[in-house]
Amino acid sequence: FLIDRPKASQATVYVGCRLADVKPERLPAYSVLRLLAGDRAWKLREEWGATYGVHAAVSTLPGNASDLTLNGAVETPQVGKSVARLLSIIGDLSRGAVDEKLFMTIRWDAGREFMSSFATADARANAIISAVNHDWPLETWDKYPERLAATTRDSLKEILAPCAGKEVVSIAGDAAALRPQLEHEGLKLQ
DSSP states (O other): OEEEOTTOSEEEEEEEEEEOOOOGGGHHHHHHHHHHHHHHHHHHHHHHSOEEEEEEEEEEOTTSOEEEEEEEEEEGGGHHHHHHHHHHHHHHHHTTOOOHHHHHHHHHHHHHHHHHTTSSHHHHHHHHHHHHHHTOOTHHHHSHHHHHHTOOHHHHHHHHTTTTTOOEEEEEEOHHHHHHHHHHTTOOOO
16 A cells, blocks of 8 residues: 655554464564564665664564564665565565574574563563463463474465465555555556
8 A cells, every 4th residue: 555645754554464373382483573574674774774764563463363574664766676676575574585594583582571570570570461361371481491492484485374475564655655666576556
């Protein structure tokens, strides 16, 4: 979807898709996915200096639905290439095309983040509430470290299966400048 903001010097880009339903045994894979997608998306800024940062988020909702979003502000001349790159990040992750060293580093980061997230009584209480809202056993958190250690690139492929090739792209920017770029990248605009 392209929302016109005439003469805008940058565009706000959102790429999102539905992930597989969350199950307690796969919960660590969602954290790894968020960190990996965020790492890869942030590279757009490092490589081109054309963005103000692109961020990744994975949402898990009561009922166990989940989604992945990549979003950020991109300078108008780089929007077409940036959107194509964001879609290729999702495609690569859905095929398990992730460097092993990067994957292991990100998995380690997910473990550190998990341990830090239980540093306060409020955080522990929120974890219990989250388990109740999702109808997960409370042992979900006790088993998280071993499940994280068992998370592989194939784990990412499993949770991204409903996503790849079904992404929704929303862009708010100067339609006159963006339409040719996006069509050149093969995107069908609405």
